[in-house]
Amino acid sequence: MMLxxxxxxxxxxxxxxxxxxxxxxxxxxxxxxxGANGAGKTTTLKTISGLLRPESGSIxxxxxxxxxxxxxxxxxxxxxxxxxxxxxxxxxxVQENLTLATYTRxxxxxxxxxxxxxxxxxxxxxxxxxxxxxxxxxxxxxxMLAVGRSLMTDGELxxxxxPSMGLAPVLVDExxxxxxxxxxxxxxxxxxxxxxxxxxxxANRAYVLETGxxxxxxxxADLKDDEIVKKAxxxx
Amino acid sequence: xxxxLSQFIFGIxxxxxxxLIALGYTMVYGVVRLINFAYGEVFMLGALFxxxxxxxxxLPPVLNVIVALLVPMALCAILGLAxxxxxxxxxxxxxxxxxxxxxxxxxxxLSNLVSYIGPDSVRTVSVLLFATAGLVILMTLSQKLFNxxxxxxxxxxxxxxxSIMVGSLCLLGAVAWIAKPALALLRWKGSSFTAFPVDKxxxxxxxxxxxxxxxxxxxxxxxxxxxxxxxxxSFLVNRTMLGMAMxxxxxxxxxxxxxxxxxxxxxxxxxxxxxxxxxxxxxxxxITYPRITAFMGIQPGLKAFIAAVLGGIGSIEGAMVGGxxxxxxxxxxxxxxxxxxxxxxxDFTPLAEGISFAILIVVLLLRPQGIFGEPPQDKV
Ligand SMILES: Nc1ncnc2c1ncn2[C@@H]1O[C@H](COP(=O)(O)OP(=O)(O)OP(=O)(O)O)[C@@H](O)[C@H]1O
Ligand SMILES: [Mg+2]
Numbered sequence: 001m002m003l004x005x006x007x008x009x010x011x012x013x014x015x016x017x018x019x020x021x022x023x024x025x026x027x028x029x030x031x032x033x034x035g036a037n038g039a040g041k042t043t044t045l046k047t048i049s050g051l052l053r054p055e056s057g058s059i060x061x062x063x064x065x066x067x068x069x070x071x072x073x074x075x076x077x078x079x080x081x082x083x084x085x086x087x088x089x090x091x092x093x094v095q096e097n098l099t100l101a102t103y104t105r106x107x108x109x110x111x112x113x114x115x116x117x118x119x120x121x122x123x124x125x126x127x128x129x130x131x132x133x134x135x136x137x138x139x140x141x142x143x144m145l146a147v148g149r150s151l152m153t154d155g156e157l158x159x160x161x162x163p164s165m166g167l168a169p170v171l172v173d174e175x176x177x178x179x180x181x182x183x184x185x186x187x188x189x190x191x192x193x194x195x196x197x198x199x200x201x202x203a204n205r206a207y208v209l210e211t212g213x214x215x216x217x218x219x220x221a222d223l224k225d226d227e228i229v230k231k232a233x234x235x236x
Numbered sequence: 237x238x239x240x241l242s243q244f245i246f247g248i249x250x251x252x253x254x255x256l257i258a259l260g261y262t263m264v265y266g267v268v269r270l271i272n273f274a275y276g277e278v279f280m281l282g283a284l285f286x287x288x289x290x291x292x293x294x295l296p297p298v299l300n301v302i303v304a305l306l307v308p309m310a311l312c313a314i315l316g317l318a319x320x321x322x323x324x325x326x327x328x329x330x331x332x333x334x335x336x337x338x339x340x341x342x343x344x345x346l347s348n349l350v351s352y353i354g355p356d357s358v359r360t361v362s363v364l365l366f367a368t369a370g371l372v373i374l375m376t377l378s379q380k381l382f383n384x385x386x387x388x389x390x391x392x393x394x395x396x397x398x399s400i401m402v403g404s405l406c407l408l409g410a411v412a413w414i415a416k417p418a419l420a421l422l423r424w425k426g427s428s429f430t431a432f433p434v435d436k437x438x439x440x441x442x443x444x445x446x447x448x449x450x451x452x453x454x455x456x457x458x459x460x461x462x463x464x465x466x467x468x469x470s471f472l473v474n475r476t477m478l479g480m481a482m483x484x485x486x487x488x489x490x491x492x493x494x495x496x497x498x499x500x501x502x503x504x505x506x507x508x509x510x511x512x513x514x515x516x517x518x519x520x521x522x523i524t525y526p527r528i529t530a531f532m533g534i535q536p537g538l539k540a541f542i543a544a545v546l547g548g549i550g551s552i553e554g555a556m557v558g559g560x561x562x563x564x565x566x567x568x569x570x571x572x573x574x575x576x577x578x579x580x581x582x583d584f585t586p587l588a589e590g591i592s593f594a595i596l597i598v599v600l601l602l603r604p605q606g607i608f609g610e611p612p613q614d615k616v
Contacts, residue, residue, distance in 0.1 A: 049494060050493075051490055051493070051494075070493075070498070071490075071493035071494060072493050072495075072496050072497055072498045072499070075493075075494060075495065075496030076496055080494065080496075081494050083490065083491060083494060087488050087490065087491035087494065088488075088491070089483070089484040089487045089488060089491065089492075090487060091483060091484075091486065091487050092480065092483060092484055092487070096480055099477070099480065100477070100480050100481060100484055100492075100495050100497070101495050101496075103477060103481070103495055103496050103497050104495075104496035106477060149495075153495065153496060
């Protein structure tokens with residue numbers, strides 16, 4: 001078991017955003033969390049990566065409890081995240097953004113070279129713009145950078161928070177293709193998406209969140225045909 | 237022309253000192269949005285540490301300049317780390333005003349503490365330090381036995397931290413107790429002026445460069461040291477992983493921690509670098525204006541703050557340029573005042589004083605973000 005979440009409660013002061021959710025992610029899977037705005041998806045991801053502390057419940061990564069671990073330690077353990085709204089460093093160049101992500105593995109010179117090549121191979125656009133400040137990239141390019149950067153941290157588990165947000169349809173397809181590719185190369189993926197249809201297409205299993213609860217869960221293929229899910233999230 | 241040139245040299249020299257202090261303000265502000273008002277006091281302590289070292293150790297020439305500069309820088313860096321850990325880090329998640337007021341408190345605390353440390357009073361300081369250690373022990377015992385004052389159950393008493401705290405208080409107390417004869421020997425006067433023994437470092441030599449214009453070896457040393465420090469800083473900030481992390485922390489601290497970087501360490505390093513530079517500025521200033529007091533940091537601290545605002549607070553180039561501009565502006569203001577024609581005093585004449593605040597007002601009116609600052613924007 002790569003990630004095991006049990007009875008997780010998370011609050012912002014008096015507001016309880018996540019009310020007892022449990023789910024699991026197996027090694028090699030793509031798992032997607034879908035649900036309406038405000039369902040608690042981002043909150044859950046932020047808690048896994050240590051940016052928020054849960055009120056109660058447990059988060060186990062490869063058997064180790066991490067709900068009280070600092071974010072940078074969690075990255076060292078092998079979880080990396082593309083935060084909602086990308087979170088790239090706009091005052092750094094593209095290359096610097098990628099370099100900073102290699103902080104925990106800065107000694108592995110040879111491997112790093114390969115990883116830079118890999119990211120620039122997946123996103124040739126980033127290679128062309130590697131010396132540009134990230135602020136000058138288009139929204140889609142920034143999203144590519146955010147995904148590319150998370151690859152450089154070389155985690156075993158990649159948390160993606162709405163990677164397709166604000167992208168043109170062509171780019172959405174491109175990003176989903178890349179996510180699938182990253183997964184094939186061996187990274188386990190926990191994907192949060194508004195674009196439920198696309199997410200269900202590439203995922204193995206899915207959890208549907210509704211105001212802080214898991215409402216439905218199951219194999220992605222089954223959920224795609226589930227009448228209730230169809231009505232609520234797939235637009236008929 | 238000659239007057240202009242010699243004023244220019246003095247101005248650059250004065251400006252590099254402002255620039256070095258301003259760098260601390262600007263770097264810490266860039267990363268944690270805090271104006272650490274204590275840089276003036278770090279500047280003073282830099283000069284003070286240097287004074288102690290020179291008085292205590294007979295060192296061979298050349299080496300002595302390096303030791304008298306580097307050791308105070310290292311001590312100030314440790315002080316910076318302590319400042320961040322004790323005073324600012326616990327307030328990181330609190331409203332910014334809390335940290336700002338703490339910064340003013342730290343500043344007053346340091347200058348008043350030093351003013352109190354003279355041969356006559358140092359043992360009182362020592363007793364106070366021991367008493368504080370005793371209080372911490374009493375409080376810990378009462379927390380353990382009666383749970384008063386309350387500690388949150390989840391955290392409990394951090395015994396390691398408490399022991400370090402009591403240990404360092406006792407150590408400082410012991411040092412202060414022993415220091416009495418040493419202070420008398422050093423002729424440190426505490427609150428009043430003490431002469432800084434420049435003659436033990438340098439024999440001042442004047443090199444003529446143009447007509448009656450000359451440059452002294454002291455000035456050359458100051459300018460070279462300042463330039464070396466600034467180049468080293470630029471390298472650190474622009475070319476190293478740590479520097480990259482510092483710049484990234486300006487932009488998005490959460491994302492920095494998602495890169496596997498401990499943001500608190502990045503912030504601590506920022507404090508360390510800033511205080512080391514302010515300490516260096518203190519030494520360089522004491523070499524030029526060889527009188528030191530516990531309150532000597534107030535004016536330069538304030539001026540450097542203005543320099544940082546002028547350059548664009550948060551911008552490193554801005555702090556350098558702002559410092560130089562302030563130094564030149566003040567020097568020319570003094571140079572134009574007939575009474576002090578061509579002289580470099582530590583006394584900031586009223587005119588120079590006026591100039592720096594006039595600059596501040598003009599900057600705030602015309603370009604509030606400063607020369608290199610980005611225009612204020614609401615980040616989404
Ligand atoms: N910083 C905050 N302070 C208070 N409440 C918050 C905060 N962040 C989120 N919330 C609340 O927590 C709930 C869950 O928010 P969350 O961001 O996790 O939703 P989400 O599922 O990611 O939604 P979206 O699809 O719109 O991104 C919402 O009701 C939101 O208003
Ligand atoms: Mg969200």
